[in-house]
Amino acid sequence: MTWTRRDFVRTGSAFAAAGMLGLDGRVFTDPYAAARGHRAFRPLLQDPDARAIAMTALQAARDVGAGYADVRVTSGVLRQTSVSGRQIGLRRIAGSLNFGVRVLVGGAWGFASSTIFTEDEAARIARLAARQASENPWSRLETIELAAAPVVADGQWETPIDLDPWNYSIQDQLELQLEANELVLKIAEVGRPGLQVFSSFGFSMDDVVFASSEGSYTRQRLHNFAGNYVAQVISRDRRNFGSSSPGSFRTGGYGWEAIDGIPWAGDVEQSVEEAFMMLGAREPDVGRYDVVLGSGAVSSILNSTIVRALEYDRMLGYEMHAGGTSYLGPPEEALGQFSFGNPMLNVRATGSVPRAAGMYKWDAEGVAPQDYQLIREGVLVDYFTSREFAPHLEWWYKQSGMPPGSRGTSGSAGTTVTQVVAPSIAVMDPGEDDVSVEDMIAATEDGIYFRDGGFASVDPPMLNMQGSGSGLIYEIRDGKLGDLLSRPQYLANTIDFWRSMDMVGGEDTFGYSGGGTIKGNPPQQIVRTVGAPAARFRNLNVFTYGRR
């Protein structure tokens, strides 16, 4: 019996009728069962289902002459709760079940995806992708050839976590969240009027299958905890605003341990104190300052001005009309030659950082992320690439004795959208000497210290930046911290900025922060992690936009 897609949406029960499976009532072949002890909550994707979808799509792609095809299938669940004070704002559980098929036909890409989980739909989607490619008039002009990559025939991986969040209920999650909020509310009640607390917790688990026409078949179960926990206060005249989050509140590749026992409870009082301190901050005097950035601020500026500029497709102009281009090109002029003029700047990519948000074992093309150097002693030596773009760099890899092939940095915001080049985990190396933030402050006469996170507005080629900070920002006078400052902004040319870096913190100043990229059409936000030490930058132009 064959079912058309139309029949499917009419009856809504074609799953069973067409021989595709409902998720309940079947023996679940959990590849991770041994490692996990027992299952709770719900079975995610059953492998026979995913395999059937994948193999059907791959076969359909082959049948219409695809030279290459890959299928990605996601079955996921996300549990989100938000609480403002004692008021619950959101209790939400969202499941996802979808797949995307990418094909190379006549040397051009096609991509299609669907949430209708039948074999007929898998075949239609594969053919649709093939048709896009075959009707692309450029397909035969400059054909795409993929870099060779090892076949992973039976890969399995799961984000390592301590406590399975799906052994707990949404009520358990809310109980803990209310308890956590109460820590701030208690402080508010003893003489801190105007203090508010907001928290949002989200646990996700995604089973992602990758299958390619070359014979790769991998299954990954990706766990993530995303959220925030913020104490905020507004001055009585509403002019000033303070907000702070405990430093020990963590997000990323965590299970229930992220919130179990409220690990950040001991930092709440300090955090509230800091939110109030921000109310007293003053605006800086315009001028030139040496700027000391904490790890979070360096990570964020690194992400905005270097990490995203290293995306090979962006450098080629794929984002020219949207997010912008990159100053780190063209490769034949830039690789081995472009220099920030600062040997202290060393940036590398890595695939493996415990607990990092966005970590994976195989990328969106089934390639394991490599540990490799991007910028060595201030000089550009490699990009974030993919199997499509790696062959462009073969000349360079040969010339410099580097291994050819994709670096395993293809990604996407889910399997309903096509793969793009996405950074893996980018790391700026700490200095070899044991320089502390205190050392940097002590060595600074007239400066500003951005202790916490930061952000930068960059122009489309990422060459001109305006940096700023969140959290506590201090002036530095004669080697000591002075007043708290409100809204200082520093302006710089990206290259001058990194060249001006004259002190790099040691291992003890190093930390990881959120990073990632936004690109593509439809726009994809891909969450990743960036690591950096603290550092000092000389003689930056600081101003404030003030108020009117």
Next chain:
Amino acid sequence: MSKRTSRIESARTDAARASVPGANTGEILTKDEAEAIARKVLEFADPAADTVVNVQLSNAQNTRFSRNEITTQLDASLGQVTVTSMMNGKTANGVTQRFDDDGLMEAVRWAEDATKDGPGEHGTSRLVQPRDYPVPPGLWSEASRAVDIEERIERAVSAIERTDGFVSAGTLDLTVASMLVANSAGLVGYCRSTNGSLSLSARTSDNTGSGWAGKAIYDFDDLDGSAIANRATDKAERSRGPQAIEPARYTVILEPDAYAQMIFFMMQYHMDLASAQSGFNVWAAPGGGTKIGQQVFDDRLSFVSDPMDAAGPFCPFNPVGVPFNRTYWVQDGILRNLSYGDDTAVERGEDYPLANPVAVRLQPKEGTQLATLDEMIATCERGIYVTRLTTLFADFRLLVFTGVTRDGTWLVERGRITRPIANMRYVDSHMYFLNNLEMIGEPVLTAGGSFVLPPVRSRDFNFTAIADAV
């Protein structure tokens, strides 16, 4: 015909031969099909609960190009059912992408289980009572629904071909979507829409000139690829070899797309009454309370959301069925309304909340002399003409932005454009420049959709630095 174009022609012939049969773009749900799914959910639901179900199916299509070639394409059939369950004084959502019975039951169970035990203090809302929603004219186009890959590629190619001699990149998007909302009080609302856009930027081969143009459409037949490409290449040509000028406060002539992102940020993050009352958004009054009733913009300006907007129609209800009516957020420069939930609606004796569609028209007051961009230039003694801005929050709570000009910026002197200028950084906000208004034009739908905005000429726009990269 250039050599390259003729190569494309011959490749096209090959492509036609290679065309894959039986691979059509997906379909959306009719009202009956979507309602059948919603009825199942309501049957699966606990009769003791108030239940709302939202059923969506969309087909997103995209053809993307860069370096004058189509690089990636996408066809995505995306379905989603959201169940909202209200019981025991609690509200919860279950969401699924599955339309089969097991999937629907699972979503119902997720929502209902979350309302059963555990902590409370999350108010429920009243169900929206059965009602008829209007059908916004122009929101749906048969021509758009019928677009297939071949036609989509043709349209993109018609734009790309016009950029010969330039380096171009851009995207053509089209989304055909259906949404149905139903609830256990008997409400049923159905809406279908076709939204598309084509935007591209073109650079001169010496990489010193860049131009951008884009357009949003509902009817695919309104999408003129070559006209959009011509606008972009014309701007690129005219912005070639820019020279820097001193950053300072200048009069600016802003195309609507230049500040659309600012309006989006206002509508998305700053239109909530409760947030204004507690001091967290831009409409908080300094001494307490909100700025409702106060003048906040030039008195020639109104912000009005209306699903029946002739230029920018949208679905007339929110995901749980709350109607979007014609709403003045700002009328003649005075803040009139901010969105609120059902608690406030009950207090005010209203039948349902005031919902925010995040789509708005900036409407000049009747009788205002409207000017074209050319007239704004012709009467400008000295100013800067801006095509496009990047936009990032500099201060979220004060709604202040920073970014740079891009893709075509010119100096205007004594009534004419005299030369292209290097890009500059700005720190400013429509909260300021819509109070420094000199001239205003006819509102048009912006390229990102949702916002119908006029070109404006304003005094004292704050350029803070040179950002001279292209």
